[in-house]
Amino acid sequence: MGIKLGMVGLGQFGRAFTKLFAAHPLVDKLALCDCEADRIKEQLDDPAIAIKSSAQDCYTSLDDICKADLDAIVVITQPWLHAPQCLQVMESGKYVYSAVPVICLPDFDECMDWCGKICETVKRTGMQYMLGETTIYRPQTMFCRRMADAGRFGKFVYAEGEYVHDVDARCNLREVNKNRFTGKVGSQAAALFKSYLDRGILESSMAYPTHSISGPIYAMRTHAVKVNAYGVPNVNGDEFFKGFCFPDVAALYQLENGASLRICEFREIGASAIDREESEIFRIFGQNGSFARNIWQENFRIRPELVKPLESTKLTDIEMRDPLPEEVKNAFMTALMPNAKPGEDFNPTGHGGSHPYLVHEFVSSVAERRESAIPAREACHWMAMAAAAHRSALHDGETVRVAKFD
Numbered sequence: 441m442g443i444k445l446g447m448v449g450l451g452q453f454g455r456a457f458t459k460l461f462a463a464h465p466l467v468d469k470l471a472l473c474d475c476e477a478d479r480i481k482e483q484l485d486d487p488a489i490a491i492k493s494s495a496q497d498c499y500t501s502l503d504d505i506c507k508a509d510l511d512a513i514v515v516i517t518q519p520w521l522h523a524p525q526c527l528q529v530m531e532s533g534k535y536v537y538s539a540v541p542v543i544c545l546p547d548f549d550e551c552m553d554w555c556g557k558i559c560e561t562v563k564r565t566g567m568q569y570m571l572g573e574t575t576i577y578r579p580q581t582m583f584c585r586r587m588a589d590a591g592r593f594g595k596f597v598y599a600e601g602e603y604v605h606d607v608d609a610r611c612n613l614r615e616v617n618k619n620r621f622t623g624k625v626g627s628q629a630a631a632l633f634k635s636y637l638d639r640g641i642l643e644s645s646m647a648y649p650t651h652s653i654s655g656p657i658y659a660m661r662t663h664a665v666k667v668n669a670y671g672v673p674n675v676n677g678d679e680f681f682k683g684f685c686f687p688d689v690a691a692l693y694q695l696e697n698g699a700s701l702r703i704c705e706f707r708e709i710g711a712s713a714i715d716r717e718e719s720e721i722f723r724i725f726g727q728n729g730s731f732a733r734n735i736w737q738e739n740f741r742i743r744p745e746l747v748k749p750l751e752s753t754k755l756t757d758i759e760m761r762d763p764l765p766e767e768v769k770n771a772f773m774t775a776l777m778p779n780a781k782p783g784e785d786f787n788p789t790g791h792g793g794s795h796p797y798l799v800h801e802f803v804s805s806v807a808e809r810r811e812s813a814i815p816a817r818e819a820c821h822w823m824a825m826a827a828a829a830h831r832s833a834l835h836d837g838e839t840v841r842v843a844k845f846d
Contacts, residue, residue, distance in 0.1 A: 442468035443806050446505045446513040446534075448525065450479040452619065453539065454516035456790055458483055460799040461514065462492040463775035465767050466807045471497040473505040475624045488775045506532035512806040513537070516572075518620050519544035519648070520629065523554035530567040537570045537802045540650045542819050546636040546643035546683060548827040552843065555820035559845045562816045570802050570812035571819035574791035575655045575720070577798055579760035584659035584724055584731050586762075592738060594728030596699035599656040601722035603649075604704065604711045607680055607687075613707065614680060633683065642685035644671055644833065645705035649826035650819070652703050655722040657695075657822065658814075664693040664701065664825045664842040671833035674708060681708065691829035693842070703829070734760070757793065764788075764800060772796050820845040 445467050447458060451474075462470045470492040472480050480498045483489050499505040502525055505513065512535035515525050523543035529536040543554045562569050575581055587593060607613045620626050636643075646669075657663065671686025681687050687708040693701040723732035730737045734755050740748040764772070764786075773786040788796045805812040824843040832840040 442466045443511040443803065444469040444471070444509060445803070445806070446471040446473060446499075446508060446510045447516070448473040448502055448505060448513055449516035449539075450474040450476075450483055451516070451623075455479075455483070456795060457514065457516065457799060459486070459488050459775045460772060460796055461803070462489045463771045464799060464803045465771050466803050467492060469493070469497060469510075471499065471505060471508055471510060473499040473502065475500050502528060506534070510534055512802070514802070515539065518626060518629065520632065521625070523558060526569060527557060527561055530561050530565050530569065533565070533567065535568045535570075535802075535806045537572055538819075539572050540574070541648055542571060542823050544647050546633070546641045546647065548647075548830050551647075551823060552827055555823050555845060559816050559820055568805065568811050569816040569819070570805065571650070571814045571816075572798050572802075573650045573654045573814055573819070573822075574794040574798065575651050575722075576658050576814055577794035577801075578655070578792035579757040580722070580731070580734065580792075581655045581659055582762045583736070583755065583760035584655075585661075587729060587731065587736070588659050588661065588724075592729045593660075593724065593726030594742070595726060596660055596662075596695075596697050597725050597727060598700050598702075599660065599695075599722060599724045600702045600704075601652040601654075601656045602704040602706070603645075603652040603720055604706045604709055605720075606709050606711060607678075607707055609711075617680075637683050642683055644684060644686040644689050644830050645707045646686075646689050646691075646826040646830045646833075649703070649705060649829075650822050651720050652705055652722070653822045653825055656701055656724055657825075658818070659722075659724060660695070660697060660699070662695045662697040662699075663821055663844060664695055664828075666839050666841045667691050667693045667825065667828045667832055668837045668839055669829035669832040670837050678708070686833055689829060689833055691825075691832070693825065693829075703825075705826075761788070761793065762797075764796060768796075768800050817845040 472483055472493055474480050513529045514537040516539040522538045526536045526538045543551050545551055621629055669691035672688040674681035674687050688706045691703045695701055737752045739750050769786045801813050828840040828842045832838055
């Protein structure tokens with residue numbers, strides 16, 4: 441017997457997931473929710489979605505879908521709504537999946553309050569929370585997690601993670617904001633964000649930190665202890681950065697495992713977000729093995745008497761990825777690649793091929809009534825790392841300790 445799932449938010453990003461959730465073998469029913477009814481109709485008109493959905497299972501408010509007979513709800517709405525909506529879902533007795541980040545607001549202290557509420561609600565209700573962070577299911581992260589678990593890195597020394605996304609690069613952030621702040625819900629947000637500006641509360645690029653932070657932290661199974669960070673302000677008067685103290689922030693963390701981690705979040709930078717080798721990536725260096733730019737290097741010096749030449753291996757995405765269960769892979773392929781030729785293999789898509797893996801992990805965690813691979817306490821720690829870096833940058837790089845959510 442499968443699960444009954446709801447999806448809240450059928451905008452551009454939400455629509456990238458509906459077919460996958462509908463196709464998963466463990467999903468018996470997919471309820472749809474959006475305050476704009478035409479988006480619901482568009483999804484129901486797709487046979488690949490309609491096979492699990494019907495007009496009777498559609499809603500135009502979060503209040504209504506939370507009352508429905510469902511096991512879990514996926515929330516893919518505007519970033520400033522994520523945390524309160526996820527709390528409402530869990531309070532209604534359902535597991536919840538949240539698009540990234542946990543919440544995105546100019547006030548980092550307020551963000552930390554929301555993180556605390558999410559962790560408390562998970563503990564009190566027993567309902568589970570999963571953050572849909574795409575970096576966790578990029579092939580590079582899967583590979584490094586396996587190597588770390590096998591001890592192949594040896595003692596970790598240093599790691600780097602970055603999200604280099606210039607405002608005018610591909611996936612233009614001006615257009616992204618325009619889409620987020622239009623429509624029935626988005627148009628109501630201008631007054632909210634103006635209230636922060638009126639109070640002199642300015643955000644930074646660290647407000648959206650999970651793409652850069654999550655990969656190395658997840659792969660090494662560690663947490664940050666403290667940070668020193670520096671920010672660079674906008675100097676040309678660009679209206680986009682009116683509410684920013686720093687569009688570019690670089691931070692150096694001390695980790696529990698003894699290594700150092702450098703994180704960069706850049707939004708005004710002469711670098712292209714098309715080149716994934718320079719925009720959304722991480723590197724990890726250990727005393728025995730290291731990973732950078734899809735290359736694994738290893739010296740095999742696990743004992744003093746062993747001396748071998750350094751070996752270097754260039755890896756493909758297929759080699760780095762974990763396999764999906766065969767029945768899940770076939771179901772996704774039928775839905776997303778109906779015209780595939782005989783013998784053609786499933787090609788995972790979306791943010792480095794992460795979308796099918798995110799869907800499978802959440803659905804299986806709900807079906808098995810277990811904590812997901814990206815639980816609340818981890819997601820909130822990543823946000824705490826960003827909040828600490830922001831505070832450090834505001835105080836000229838002073839050392840700031842990072843909160844943990846246990």
